[in-house]
Amino acid sequence: MTGQGEKGVSTAALTVRNISKSFGAFKAVDGVDLDIATGEIHAMIGPNGAGKTTCFNLLTGDLPLTNGEIQLHGKVISGLATDVIARQGLVRSYQISSIFPDFTVLNNVRFALQQKRASNFDFWRPERSLNTLNDRAMELLENLDLDPWADHRAGELPYGRKRALEIATTLALDPSVLLLDEPTSGMGREDIGRVTDLIRKVAVGRTVLMVEHNLSVVQGLCDKVTVLARGQVIAQGTYDEVANDARVVEAYLGAVHA
Ligand SMILES: Nc1ncnc2c1ncn2[C@@H]1O[C@H](COP(=O)(O)OP(=O)(O)OP(=O)(O)O)[C@@H](O)[C@H]1O
Structure with missing residues (x-):
């Protein structure tokens, strides 16, 4: 996926305009704009309750917008169902609970590949494509250094490897825009290094758009950062730019002292 428009004109991967989400009288997301360039690794950070998860739920269609518009590669996706948005290329890496613990690691990836295939209406294809499926599943596992685990039950994987499997099953859907939900949460230093490389x-x-609490991961990995506080964007830019922004320091310190 290149994010190129029909006439070869480069488009932004994700353009978000003035999105809001209210729960009753409470505005969890309040007029957020995002411009994420094709090929960028972009972090969304902010103190607890800032609205990051709600933003993700709006992007994926898991929650309906109260206001605003979302475009994926220049096409409006707001208002579409989650599976339609996923088929258009925006896929979220779900938490470990989406892995089938009793399936082998290989079968988890094969299952994800079959889902992609079913959504392309070519699930009736004969044996030849089943071999292609196996080849593709092994290729994904090798890419994520999971091939030694291929025949193990997914439930037996160590925590960091489970997160890698979760990413493998997401990649099976071949997303052009990948949303990662706190990919290093609960990990020790070694696993954090591995998942960052991954x-x-x-x-x-x-x-890639990721919500991430570990700021050294954000600093080392992300091209751009959006900082949310109380549902609003308070800073956008490189890590160094936002880290030195007085509103960001205040939002984090305010959260610590609250
Ligand atoms: N379904 C809901 N109904 C009512 N309020 C909600 C709902 N979902 C989220 N909220 C509120 O919206 C605000 C933003 O929540 P959200 O989970 O998006 O924050 P967050 O930045 O992801 O926080 P964290 O870093 O703690 O996960 C919070 O005050 C939360 O309590």
């Missing part, structure tokens, strides 16, 4: 690897040829 994200860098899978980001080649794709656009």
